Amino acid sequence: MITVKNLTKIYRTHTKNQNFFADIFFRKYKETIALDRVSFEIGQNELVGFIGPNGAGKTTTLKILSGILYPTSGTVRVLSYIPFEKKKELLRQISFVMGQRNQLIWDIPAYDSFTLNKEIYEIPEEQFEKTVNELSELLNCRHLLKNPVKTLSLGERMKMELIAGLLHRPRLVFFDEPTIGLDLFSQETIRDFIREYQSKFAATIILTSHYLEDVKRLAKRLIIINHGKIIYDGSLEKITTKYSREKTIRITLEKSVDKKNLTAINPAFFYKFPEVKFKIEKKNLPKTINLINESLPFSDLTIEEEPIEEIIKKFFSENK
Numbered sequence: 294m295i296t297v298k299n300l301t302k303i304y305r306t307h308t309k310n311q312n313f314f315a316d317i318f319f320r321k322y323k324e325t326i327a328l329d330r331v332s333f334e335i336g337q338n339e340l341v342g343f344i345g346p347n348g349a350g351k352t353t354t355l356k357i358l359s360g361i362l363y364p365t366s367g368t369v370r371v372l373s374y375i376p377f378e379k380k381k382e383l384l385r386q387i388s389f390v391m392g393q394r395n396q397l398i399w400d401i402p403a404y405d406s407f408t409l410n411k412e413i414y415e416i417p418e419e420q421f422e423k424t425v426n427e428l429s430e431l432l433n434c435r436h437l438l439k440n441p442v443k444t445l446s447l448g449e450r451m452k453m454e455l456i457a458g459l460l461h462r463p464r465l466v467f468f469d470e471p472t473i474g475l476d477l478f479s480q481e482t483i484r485d486f487i488r489e490y491q492s493k494f495a496a497t498i499i500l501t502s503h504y505l506e507d508v509k510r511l512a513k514r515l516i517i518i519n520h521g522k523i524i525y526d527g528s529l530e531k532i533t534t535k536y537s538r539e540k541t542i543r544i545t546l547e548k549s550v551d552k553k554n555l556t557a558i559n560p561a562f563f564y565k566f567p568e569v570k571f572k573i574e575k576k577n578l579p580k581t582i583n584l585i586n587e588s589l590p591f592s593d594l595t596i597e598e599e600p601i602e603e604i605i606k607k608f609f610s611e612n613k
Protein backbone atom coordinates (compact mmCIF):
# COMPACT_ATOMS: atom_id res chain seq x y z
CA MET A 294 0.00 0.00 0.00
CA ILE A 295 2.80 2.40 0.92
CA THR A 296 6.45 2.38 -0.03
CA VAL A 297 8.79 5.08 1.22
CA LYS A 298 12.46 5.03 0.30
CA ASN A 299 15.11 7.45 1.54
CA LEU A 300 12.53 10.16 2.01
CA THR A 301 14.13 13.45 2.95
CA LYS A 302 12.37 16.72 3.59
CA ILE A 303 14.19 19.96 4.18
CA TYR A 304 12.17 23.06 5.03
CA ARG A 305 13.79 26.30 3.92
CA THR A 306 12.58 29.31 5.80
CA HIS A 307 13.62 32.82 5.06
CA THR A 308 15.12 34.65 8.01
CA LYS A 309 14.83 38.42 7.92
CA ASN A 310 17.90 40.64 7.77
CA GLN A 311 18.07 43.93 9.65
CA ASN A 312 18.63 45.92 6.52
CA PHE A 313 15.98 46.11 3.80
CA PHE A 314 18.48 45.97 0.90
CA ALA A 315 20.49 43.22 2.48
CA ASP A 316 17.22 41.40 2.86
CA ILE A 317 16.54 41.55 -0.85
CA PHE A 318 20.04 40.88 -2.15
CA PHE A 319 21.45 38.56 0.43
CA ARG A 320 18.51 36.56 1.63
CA LYS A 321 19.36 34.24 4.42
CA TYR A 322 17.74 30.86 4.71
CA LYS A 323 17.45 28.58 7.62
CA GLU A 324 17.23 24.93 6.78
CA THR A 325 15.45 22.38 8.90
CA ILE A 326 15.95 18.74 8.07
CA ALA A 327 12.54 17.43 9.05
CA LEU A 328 13.01 13.97 7.53
CA ASP A 329 16.33 12.31 6.97
CA ARG A 330 16.35 9.28 4.64
CA VAL A 331 13.22 7.69 6.01
CA SER A 332 12.27 4.27 4.62
CA PHE A 333 9.40 1.94 5.41
CA GLU A 334 6.71 -0.16 3.80
CA ILE A 335 3.15 -0.63 4.92
CA GLY A 336 0.96 -3.46 3.72
CA GLN A 337 -2.75 -3.80 3.27
CA ASN A 338 -4.92 -3.77 6.36
CA GLU A 339 -2.10 -2.83 8.70
CA LEU A 340 -2.65 -0.42 11.57
CA VAL A 341 0.66 1.21 12.34
CA GLY A 342 1.39 3.46 15.30
CA PHE A 343 3.75 6.28 14.33
CA ILE A 344 5.25 7.93 17.36
CA GLY A 345 8.04 10.23 18.44
CA PRO A 346 8.57 13.46 20.35
CA ASN A 347 7.30 16.84 19.19
CA GLY A 348 9.06 18.00 16.06
CA ALA A 349 10.24 14.49 15.17
CA GLY A 350 8.71 14.62 11.69
CA LYS A 351 5.44 12.72 12.06
CA THR A 352 3.10 15.31 10.57
CA THR A 353 5.57 16.06 7.79
CA THR A 354 5.60 12.38 6.84
CA LEU A 355 1.81 12.16 6.77
CA LYS A 356 1.56 15.39 4.75
CA ILE A 357 3.92 13.95 2.16
CA LEU A 358 2.05 10.64 2.05
CA SER A 359 -1.22 12.44 1.46
CA GLY A 360 0.20 14.76 -1.20
CA ILE A 361 0.03 18.04 0.73
CA LEU A 362 3.80 18.47 0.69
CA TYR A 363 6.41 17.37 -1.81
CA PRO A 364 9.56 15.57 -0.75
CA THR A 365 13.01 17.13 -1.10
CA SER A 366 14.35 13.75 -2.21
CA GLY A 367 13.53 10.07 -2.05
CA THR A 368 10.65 8.09 -3.46
CA VAL A 369 7.15 7.75 -2.14
CA ARG A 370 4.43 5.52 -3.56
CA VAL A 371 0.95 5.34 -2.12
CA LEU A 372 -1.33 2.75 -3.72
CA SER A 373 1.23 2.89 -6.56
CA TYR A 374 0.65 6.61 -7.10
CA ILE A 375 3.02 9.51 -6.50
CA PRO A 376 1.03 11.42 -3.85
CA PHE A 377 2.18 14.89 -4.84
CA GLU A 378 0.68 14.48 -8.30
CA LYS A 379 -2.70 14.51 -6.53
CA LYS A 380 -4.43 12.15 -8.94
CA LYS A 381 -8.14 12.01 -8.32
CA GLU A 382 -8.03 8.21 -8.24
CA LEU A 383 -5.65 8.40 -5.31
CA LEU A 384 -7.35 11.21 -3.41
CA ARG A 385 -10.63 9.31 -3.48
CA GLN A 386 -9.07 6.40 -1.67
CA ILE A 387 -7.19 8.19 1.09
CA SER A 388 -7.90 10.61 3.91
CA PHE A 389 -5.82 12.74 6.22
CA VAL A 390 -7.61 13.38 9.50
CA MET A 391 -5.98 15.89 11.83
CA GLY A 392 -6.99 16.25 15.44
CA GLN A 393 -5.94 19.85 15.58
CA ARG A 394 -7.32 21.35 12.45
CA ASN A 395 -10.94 21.43 11.53
CA GLN A 396 -12.56 21.33 8.17
CA LEU A 397 -16.11 21.75 9.42
CA ILE A 398 -17.85 25.10 9.11
CA TRP A 399 -18.45 26.55 12.52
CA ASP A 400 -21.91 28.12 12.11
CA ILE A 401 -23.74 25.34 10.32
CA PRO A 402 -24.60 21.77 11.32
CA ALA A 403 -21.99 19.12 10.61
CA TYR A 404 -24.47 17.39 8.35
CA ASP A 405 -24.50 20.39 6.00
CA SER A 406 -20.72 20.34 5.79
CA PHE A 407 -20.91 16.66 4.96
CA THR A 408 -23.10 17.41 1.95
CA LEU A 409 -20.30 19.65 0.63
CA ASN A 410 -17.89 16.74 0.90
CA LYS A 411 -20.43 14.60 -0.85
CA GLU A 412 -20.22 16.93 -3.86
CA ILE A 413 -16.43 17.13 -3.78
CA TYR A 414 -15.98 13.37 -3.69
CA GLU A 415 -19.00 12.73 -5.91
CA ILE A 416 -20.46 10.30 -3.41
CA PRO A 417 -23.77 8.82 -4.62
CA GLU A 418 -26.75 9.94 -2.51
CA GLU A 419 -27.61 6.48 -1.26
CA GLN A 420 -24.08 5.64 -0.21
CA PHE A 421 -23.76 9.05 1.44
CA GLU A 422 -26.81 8.53 3.65
CA LYS A 423 -25.74 5.01 4.49
CA THR A 424 -22.23 6.05 5.47
CA VAL A 425 -23.37 9.03 7.57
CA ASN A 426 -25.75 6.71 9.41
CA GLU A 427 -23.20 3.98 9.94
CA LEU A 428 -20.43 6.26 11.13
CA SER A 429 -22.61 8.40 13.39
CA GLU A 430 -24.06 5.21 14.86
CA LEU A 431 -20.59 3.88 15.60
CA LEU A 432 -19.64 7.17 17.24
CA ASN A 433 -22.94 7.51 19.02
CA CYS A 434 -23.51 11.04 17.77
CA ARG A 435 -26.44 10.74 15.40
CA HIS A 436 -28.56 13.09 17.49
CA LEU A 437 -25.99 15.87 17.01
CA LEU A 438 -25.75 15.87 13.22
CA LYS A 439 -28.17 18.78 12.80
CA ASN A 440 -26.77 21.00 15.56
CA PRO A 441 -24.47 23.89 14.60
CA VAL A 442 -20.87 22.78 15.07
CA LYS A 443 -20.13 25.71 17.38
CA THR A 444 -22.56 24.33 19.95
CA LEU A 445 -20.74 20.99 20.20
CA SER A 446 -18.13 20.00 22.77
CA LEU A 447 -14.56 19.32 21.66
CA GLY A 448 -15.11 15.56 21.77
CA GLU A 449 -18.35 15.80 19.80
CA ARG A 450 -16.72 18.05 17.24
CA MET A 451 -13.89 15.55 16.77
CA LYS A 452 -16.46 12.85 16.10
CA MET A 453 -17.95 15.01 13.35
CA GLU A 454 -14.48 15.67 11.94
CA LEU A 455 -13.93 11.93 11.77
CA ILE A 456 -17.16 11.41 9.87
CA ALA A 457 -16.29 14.24 7.48
CA GLY A 458 -12.88 12.71 6.83
CA LEU A 459 -14.23 9.22 6.27
CA LEU A 460 -17.41 9.88 4.29
CA HIS A 461 -15.83 8.72 1.07
CA ARG A 462 -14.82 5.44 2.79
CA PRO A 463 -11.11 5.75 2.19
CA ARG A 464 -9.19 2.51 2.31
CA LEU A 465 -6.09 4.29 3.53
CA VAL A 466 -6.35 6.73 6.45
CA PHE A 467 -3.74 8.90 8.12
CA PHE A 468 -4.86 9.95 11.58
CA ASP A 469 -2.69 12.71 13.02
CA GLU A 470 -3.26 13.04 16.75
CA PRO A 471 -6.97 12.24 16.57
CA THR A 472 -7.43 12.22 20.34
CA ILE A 473 -5.42 15.31 21.23
CA GLY A 474 -6.92 17.38 24.01
CA LEU A 475 -9.87 15.03 24.56
CA ASP A 476 -11.04 13.64 27.88
CA LEU A 477 -10.36 9.98 28.63
CA PHE A 478 -13.88 8.89 27.77
CA SER A 479 -13.84 10.52 24.33
CA GLN A 480 -10.34 9.13 23.71
CA GLU A 481 -11.70 5.68 24.35
CA THR A 482 -14.67 6.19 22.02
CA ILE A 483 -12.41 7.35 19.24
CA ARG A 484 -10.03 4.44 19.71
CA ASP A 485 -12.89 1.97 19.50
CA PHE A 486 -14.15 3.76 16.45
CA ILE A 487 -10.80 3.61 14.65
CA ARG A 488 -10.62 -0.11 15.32
CA GLU A 489 -14.14 -0.66 14.04
CA TYR A 490 -13.60 1.47 10.99
CA GLN A 491 -10.54 -0.54 10.15
CA SER A 492 -12.29 -3.87 10.32
CA LYS A 493 -15.53 -2.74 8.74
CA PHE A 494 -13.91 -1.08 5.73
CA ALA A 495 -10.75 -3.23 5.59
CA ALA A 496 -8.77 -0.03 5.90
CA THR A 497 -5.05 0.51 6.23
CA ILE A 498 -4.20 3.05 8.91
CA ILE A 499 -1.29 5.10 10.14
CA LEU A 500 -1.93 6.73 13.47
CA THR A 501 0.20 9.28 15.27
CA SER A 502 -0.51 10.16 18.84
CA HIS A 503 0.91 11.78 21.92
CA TYR A 504 -1.04 9.32 23.95
CA LEU A 505 0.90 6.13 23.80
CA GLU A 506 -2.15 4.42 25.17
CA ASP A 507 -3.78 4.96 21.76
CA VAL A 508 -0.97 3.17 20.07
CA LYS A 509 -0.84 0.43 22.66
CA ARG A 510 -4.53 -0.32 22.29
CA LEU A 511 -4.64 -0.15 18.52
CA ALA A 512 -1.38 -0.97 16.85
CA LYS A 513 0.69 -4.11 16.74
CA ARG A 514 3.39 -2.44 14.72
CA LEU A 515 5.20 0.61 15.87
CA ILE A 516 7.40 3.01 13.96
CA ILE A 517 9.37 5.37 16.17
CA ILE A 518 10.87 8.51 14.69
CA ASN A 519 13.25 10.96 16.31
CA HIS A 520 14.93 13.99 14.73
CA GLY A 521 13.63 12.92 11.33
CA LYS A 522 15.14 9.45 11.51
CA ILE A 523 13.42 6.16 12.08
CA ILE A 524 14.89 4.56 15.15
CA TYR A 525 12.54 1.60 15.50
CA ASP A 526 10.21 -0.33 13.25
CA GLY A 527 8.77 -3.49 14.69
CA SER A 528 6.28 -4.98 17.05
CA LEU A 529 5.18 -3.23 20.19
CA GLU A 530 5.54 -6.52 21.97
CA LYS A 531 9.24 -6.80 21.22
CA ILE A 532 9.95 -3.38 22.61
CA THR A 533 7.90 -4.10 25.72
CA THR A 534 9.72 -7.35 26.37
CA LYS A 535 13.09 -5.74 25.90
CA TYR A 536 12.59 -2.51 27.79
CA SER A 537 10.09 -3.38 30.42
CA ARG A 538 11.85 -5.37 33.08
CA GLU A 539 9.50 -4.54 35.90
CA LYS A 540 5.97 -5.30 36.94
CA THR A 541 3.85 -4.05 39.77
CA ILE A 542 1.91 -6.36 42.02
CA ARG A 543 -0.93 -4.56 43.70
CA ILE A 544 -2.75 -6.18 46.60
CA THR A 545 -5.54 -5.21 48.94
CA LEU A 546 -4.93 -6.38 52.48
CA GLU A 547 -7.61 -7.74 54.75
CA LYS A 548 -5.87 -6.53 57.86
CA SER A 549 -2.85 -4.34 58.46
CA VAL A 550 0.57 -5.94 58.59
CA ASP A 551 3.97 -5.01 59.89
CA LYS A 552 6.29 -3.38 57.37
CA LYS A 553 8.90 -5.99 58.16
CA ASN A 554 6.73 -8.63 56.52
CA LEU A 555 6.61 -6.57 53.36
CA THR A 556 10.35 -5.93 53.28
CA ALA A 557 10.89 -9.65 53.59
CA ILE A 558 8.89 -10.22 50.41
CA ASN A 559 10.43 -7.44 48.36
CA PRO A 560 12.38 -4.38 49.54
CA ALA A 561 10.75 -2.05 46.97
CA PHE A 562 7.16 -1.47 48.07
CA PHE A 563 4.57 1.19 48.73
CA TYR A 564 2.21 0.68 51.64
CA LYS A 565 -0.88 2.57 52.65
CA PHE A 566 -3.45 0.33 54.25
CA PRO A 567 -5.24 -1.49 52.73
CA GLU A 568 -3.12 -1.13 49.60
CA VAL A 569 0.35 -2.54 48.99
CA LYS A 570 2.32 -2.20 45.78
CA PHE A 571 5.46 -4.18 45.06
CA LYS A 572 7.74 -3.18 42.21
CA ILE A 573 9.53 -6.29 41.10
CA GLU A 574 11.68 -7.58 38.31
CA LYS A 575 9.71 -9.70 35.88
CA LYS A 576 11.76 -12.80 36.53
CA ASN A 577 10.87 -12.66 40.21
CA LEU A 578 7.14 -12.65 39.59
CA PRO A 579 6.31 -16.31 40.44
CA LYS A 580 8.55 -16.32 43.50
CA THR A 581 7.04 -13.11 44.85
CA ILE A 582 3.48 -14.26 44.31
CA ASN A 583 4.26 -17.41 46.24
CA LEU A 584 5.68 -15.40 49.10
CA ILE A 585 2.63 -13.15 49.16
CA ASN A 586 0.32 -16.14 49.16
CA GLU A 587 2.14 -17.68 52.08
CA SER A 588 2.53 -14.64 54.27
CA LEU A 589 -0.08 -11.94 53.60
CA PRO A 590 -3.83 -11.83 54.29
CA PHE A 591 -5.17 -10.22 51.10
CA SER A 592 -8.52 -10.02 49.40
CA ASP A 593 -7.39 -8.93 45.94
CA LEU A 594 -4.26 -9.16 43.80
CA THR A 595 -3.51 -7.64 40.40
CA ILE A 596 -0.39 -7.60 38.28
CA GLU A 597 0.29 -4.47 36.30
CA GLU A 598 2.56 -3.85 33.33
CA GLU A 599 4.79 -0.84 33.38
CA PRO A 600 3.07 2.14 31.69
CA ILE A 601 4.00 2.31 28.04
CA GLU A 602 5.29 5.87 28.58
CA GLU A 603 8.01 4.49 30.84
CA ILE A 604 8.95 1.81 28.35
CA ILE A 605 9.29 4.27 25.49
CA LYS A 606 11.27 6.65 27.70
CA LYS A 607 13.77 3.89 28.38
CA PHE A 608 13.90 3.07 24.71
CA PHE A 609 14.76 6.70 23.94
CA SER A 610 17.39 6.99 26.62
CA GLU A 611 19.16 3.91 25.27
CA ASN A 612 18.78 4.71 21.56
CA LYS A 613 19.72 8.38 21.27
Ligand SMILES: Nc1ncnc2c1ncn2[C@@H]1O[C@H](COP(=O)(O)OP(=O)(O)O)[C@@H](O)[C@H]1O
Nearest residue numbers: 304306325327346347348349350351352353354
Ligand atom coordinates in the same frame (compact mmCIF):
# COMPACT_ATOMS: atom_id res chain seq x y z
N1 LIG B 1 6.15 24.65 7.45
C1 LIG B 1 7.31 24.47 8.09
N2 LIG B 1 8.35 25.30 7.88
C2 LIG B 1 9.53 25.11 8.52
N3 LIG B 1 9.78 24.12 9.40
C3 LIG B 1 8.77 23.26 9.66
C4 LIG B 1 7.48 23.39 9.03
N4 LIG B 1 6.69 22.39 9.48
C5 LIG B 1 7.43 21.66 10.35
N5 LIG B 1 8.68 22.19 10.46
C6 LIG B 1 9.77 21.64 11.29
O1 LIG B 1 10.04 20.31 10.87
C7 LIG B 1 10.26 19.46 11.97
C8 LIG B 1 9.23 18.33 11.98
O2 LIG B 1 7.93 18.86 12.26
P1 LIG B 1 6.61 17.97 12.30
O3 LIG B 1 6.61 17.07 11.13
O4 LIG B 1 5.47 18.87 12.47
O5 LIG B 1 6.86 17.12 13.63
P2 LIG B 1 5.83 16.29 14.54
O6 LIG B 1 4.54 16.15 13.82
O7 LIG B 1 6.53 14.98 14.77
O8 LIG B 1 5.69 17.05 15.82
C9 LIG B 1 10.22 20.35 13.20
O9 LIG B 1 11.54 20.74 13.49
C10 LIG B 1 9.39 21.53 12.74
O10 LIG B 1 9.74 22.68 13.47
Ligand SMILES: [Mg+2]
Nearest residue numbers: 351352353469
Ligand atom coordinates in the same frame (compact mmCIF):
# COMPACT_ATOMS: atom_id res chain seq x y z
MG1 LIG C 1 2.63 16.69 14.44
